[in-house]
Amino acid sequence: MYRWFDERLSLSRFNKKFLNKAFAVHHSYFIGEIALFAFITLVITGIFLTFNYEPSIRTVKVAGKAVSAAYASVLYIDSLPFGRVLRSVHHWSASIMIAAAFIHLLRVLVSGAYKRPREINWFIGLLLLVVAIVTSFTGYSLPFDAFSATATSIGYGIGTSIPYVGEWISQIIFGGEFPTLHSIPRVYALHVLWFPLILMAILGMHMLVMVKQKHTQPNYARKVAPGRILGVPLMPQQAYMSTVLFLLYLAVVFFIAGAYIAHPIEVYGPPTASTPAVKPDWYLIWVYGILQIIPGDLKIPLPFGAVMNSEFIGSILVPGILGLAAVLLPFLDTRSTKMRYMELPTKHPVRTGVTFALLAFLITTTLAGWKQELGLSAGQLWFIILGSSLLTYLVVYYAIIFFWGRPSKEDAGAV
Numbered sequence: 404m405y406r407w408f409d410e411r412l413s414l415s416r417f418n419k420k421f422l423n424k425a426f427a428v429h430h431s432y433f434i435g436e437i438a439l440f441a442f443i444t445l446v447i448t449g450i451f452l453t454f455n456y457e458p459s460i461r462t463v464k465v466a467g468k469a470v471s472a473a474y475a476s477v478l479y480i481d482s483l484p485f486g487r488v489l490r491s492v493h494h495w496s497a498s499i500m501i502a503a504a505f506i507h508l509l510r511v512l513v514s515g516a517y518k519r520p521r522e523i524n525w526f527i528g529l530l531l532l533v534v535a536i537v538t539s540f541t542g543y544s545l546p547f548d549a550f551s552a553t554a555t556s557i558g559y560g561i562g563t564s565i566p567y568v569g570e571w572i573s574q575i576i577f578g579g580e581f582p583t584l585h586s587i588p589r590v591y592a593l594h595v596l597w598f599p600l601i602l603m604a605i606l607g608m609h610m611l612v613m614v615k616q617k618h619t620q621p622n623y624a625r626k627v628a629p630g631r632i633l634g635v636p637l638m639p640q641q642a643y644m645s646t647v648l649f650l651l652y653l654a655v656v657f658f659i660a661g662a663y664i665a666h667p668i669e670v671y672g673p674p675t676a677s678t679p680a681v682k683p684d685w686y687l688i689w690v691y692g693i694l695q696i697i698p699g700d701l702k703i704p705l706p707f708g709a710v711m712n713s714e715f716i717g718s719i720l721v722p723g724i725l726g727l728a729a730v731l732l733p734f735l736d737t738r739s740t741k742m743r744y745m746e747l748p749t750k751h752p753v754r755t756g757v758t759f760a761l762l763a764f765l766i767t768t769t770l771a772g773w774k775q776e777l778g779l780s781a782g783q784l785w786f787i788i789l790g791s792s793l794l795t796y797l798v799v800y801y802a803i804i805f806f807w808g809r810p811s812k813e814d815a816g817a818v
């Protein structure tokens with residue numbers, strides 16, 4: 404049978420070229436794979452959800468109470484055998500994909516794997532992270548409970564705050580001021596079709612570029628086989644390892660999802676006239692935190708009557724500046740021309756210090772999301788955010804110098 408297909412499709416040529424590719428082995432390389440497994444799990448559990456979900460806000464009666472059809476269909480999913488667990492697995496996998504993609508980004512950052520020739524995969528990766536977050540966000544609105552209505556109207560407000568084109572973008576995404584009759588079907592199409600297709604296409608490119616360029620080599624390869632590409636073939640070793648990891652991923656995520664049901668919609672209930680005070684999911688709280696500590700009435704006039712308001716500054720401009728810095732990084736750090744080995748964080752104190760400072764910034768801006776509960780003023784929170792970021796940088800930088808010594812001229816790159 405193999406020969407029959409081989410004669411027609413030249414499978415052996417493909418096998419020789421692709422299935423024998425050497426895959427470098429290092430524990431940190433499994434993080435990217437976990438992001439990939441979470442995405443696959445999202446697609447599979449998502450198919451189950453689409454079979455039972457109704458993307459409509461027409462009114463139906465559940466136990467004598469008038470609710471939207473979308474809300475009722477999620478209650479129906481929860482009532483199916485394993486329905487609630489599968490919905491919970493879907494929600495948890497979204498969080499895990501974003502967390503794994505971010506930790507994977509940090510790994511690429513501290514090991515210098517963004518440098519030439521891997522800049523393209525660094526840019527594709529940044530795009531992946533943004534699209535993954537936007538895709539997750541579009542999922543918020545679908546259960547149409549009090550949480551989703553509030554969170555999505557915040558998203559609508561953020562969209563409209565973009566000078567010149569915001570109104571237009573929000574209209575396209577939400578079909579009018581959220582929630583209109585058109586919002587749910589439109590966001591649904593984006594969430595289950597267009598964004599997953601875009602994610603698949605970008606992920607495919609990410610993998611192709613990685614296979615073409617070959618993985619950065621772990622440091623042990625320098626000692627074991629200097630100057631040579633060290634790794635296991637995709638088939639069967641890498642495939643076995645990845646299958647085991649995927650099964651392990653499923654075991655852990657099913658356990659977590661069963662023990663801690665994500666987003667129990669009956670707790671939130673259907674949307675009410677009064678807006679409940681809800682916070683977004685954990686990966687967006689840092690943006691919400693920034694919005695809490697910049698003056699709400701801030702308005703910077705722009706040409707042709709447009710304005711930059713606080714919503715735009717907090718939720719698009721600040722993340723945009725961080726994104727721009729990430730895009731510029733491979734152009735600023737150009738020392739290594741053909742990097743083959745992972746760089747050690749301890750040999751790059753500036754870059755490692757900045758990475759930890761970024762983490763401190765994200766953690767403290769996330770804390771600012773609890774401004775009311777903490778009882779701190781915006782000024783005090785700004786002091787904590789900027790102070791702890793700077794302090795973290797100094798502590799990490801000097802700790803590396805103290806414990807590992809100053810990097811040699813050869814090790815210390817532009818960053």
Ligand code: HEM
Nearest residue numbers: 432435436438439504508516524525528529531532618619
């Ligand atoms: C859903 C999101 C993502 C998935 C599923 C994913 C998946 C992967 C996988 C499986 C690998 C090979 C194994 C590894 O190095 O871990 C890889 C490599 C790589 N990824 Fe990602 N990735 C994602 C997001 C990102 C992000 C956010 C960045 C950075 C901005 C990034 C940059 C890179 C780079 C530069 C490589 C090559 C690394 C090397 O050769 O050492 N990826 N990715």
